[in-house]
Amino acid sequence: MYAPLxxxxxxxxxxxxxxxxxxxxxxxxxxxxxxxxxxLGDLWKVAVLFIGLNDLCAYGCQNAIVExxxxxxxxxxxRLRAAMTALQERLPKTLLSIILLPDLSQAPAFAAKHAxx
Numbered sequence: 001m002y003a004p005l006x007x008x009x010x011x012x013x014x015x016x017x018x019x020x021x022x023x024x025x026x027x028x029x030x031x032x033x034x035x036x037x038x039x040l041g042d043l044w045k046v047a048v049l050f051i052g053l054n055d056l057c058a059y060g061c062q063n064a065i066v067e068x069x070x071x072x073x074x075x076x077x078x079r080l081r082a083a084m085t086a087l088q089e090r091l092p093k094t095l096l097s098i099i100l101l102p103d104l105s106q107a108p109a110f111a112a113k114h115a116x117x
Contacts, residue, residue, distance in 0.1 A: 008035070018051060018076050021083035029090040045094040047087065051080070 011028040013020060028047070032040055087094055 012050070018079050021051075021079055022086060025083050025086045025090065028087075032091060041092045043093060045091060046097065047091075047094050048097045048099060050099045 009028070009031055011024040011031065013024065016024065032045075037043060084096060087096060
């Protein structure tokens with residue numbers, strides 16, 4: 001749930017999936033305009049997008065996913081590109097850092113190798 005008075009310049013939503021990226025960009029745009037900092041297009045901004053874990057949990061364990069269908073790689077890429085385009089159009093001069101999940105399949109081997117003995 002969003003709390004506009006508390007969530008200043010934070011459109012993150014716990015449990016959200018990549019499907020809500022468009023909504024989050026619109027929410028971030030509303031928050032930015034509410035700050036009344038002048039022409040936002042003239043100010044440099046940094047946005048950080050953490051993405052992936054909820055989508056892997058929700059869709060990764062299903063049986064084979066047809067490309068282009070909800071939960072597929074094509075769907076994920078299309079929605080991510082649309083959100084990045086909307087962010088660029090609505091909040092120009094925004095540097096976007098996308099933080100993706102590490103390869104968690106390597107965690108057991110790393111833990112075994114670096115375990116204290």
